[in-house]
Amino acid sequence: MKVLFRNMGMTYVISKYLDEETAFKAKKYAEDLEDTRWVRRSQLTPPRQIDNSSCAYDFCGHSQMPKYVVEFFKSIAPQFEEYRLAEIAINRYNVGDHLGKHRDVDYYRKNLVIALQDSNDGVLIEDNNEFVKDSIGQGICIDGIGPVHSVAPVNNKRYSLVYLYE
């Protein structure tokens, strides 16, 4: 795997985790999920929440997905030696949706978020002010609790695929 960026101090890695064709297929699966499978997330709570941050986006966890969709996402999941894939989820942002400053829960040892489209939207790593623009198949892999990060209100419909490993 080609690592595009590694910041040891911040313990996250930015890399292409899925090839374009696979990421495009994943987006198709996400788009085909019926509306009733999505859960609206509109509140961040401590310890995830930072500085009274807020959020507004749709979430579909693996228990809300049909089995064949879970199987597909499992089949394309990046593998890490000595880590077990524990959870799969898709986040969907409609235009204007956002995810305010937060830290991921440290229950999982690895938190991988993969962009399923190219766009000018993306993730801001607040701790070092690095903006990671969406690039299809590119992901940010955070070890443990990691840096504070956020998604500003998006200008385009946006999907991200989340893999949590323990």
Ligand SMILES: [Fe+2]
């Ligand atoms: Fe996060």
